[in-house]
Amino acid sequence: MSSKSTKKPWSVSPADYGRSLKGFGINLLVADVEVSKKFAEDILLAHVVYWNEDIAIIRQGSAEWMLHADHSYSDNAYLGIAQSQEGRGAGAEFHLYDLDPDQAEIRARKHNHIVFAGSLNKPHGLRECYLIDPDGYCWVVSRPLTDEEVEEVS
Secondary structure, eight states, X not given: OOOOOOSOOOSSOHHHHHHXXXXXXXXXXXSOHHHHHHHXXXXXXXXXXXXXXXXXXXXXXXXXXXXXXXXXXXTXXXXXXXXXXXXXXXXXXXXXXXXXXXXXXXXXXXXXXXXXXXXXXXXXXXEEEEEEOTTSOEEEEEEEOOHHHHHHXX
16 A cells, blocks of 8 residues: 555554444545545535545444545555546445435535435435535435425325
8 A cells, every 4th residue: 555644643553443344334446535535524514533645534424434545555456447437436326314415415516516416305215315526426415204205205
């Protein structure tokens, strides 16, 4: 792994953090960690647990994911696959539940991000909007429909 970090190291060692991970995880390769981190903060209202130029650990509600800069994957075969795709997020959707899609859509438009599909009530019980981040990943922000809203879409 190649590092460009100039920031103070995180108080948790990479080995300790790695051993703490359980269940399912998401690791996104991004062109610029700071730009992607800002999208997560400004649009998804996520909390940044830790970040530097190589990696960011992001949390929104009970969801946690990592952003890795391309250069940090220099020894990983997957980097070539990710970089050769047009739009890195092709075919993937990342869902954040219990976040107001209308407000996320407003924030995305304000910051000139792509709103792929504006906020709509869906028959499967959620109000959703689809947002594209700076690396082409699709984030679906949603909240449960109220009983009245469910009746309207049924």
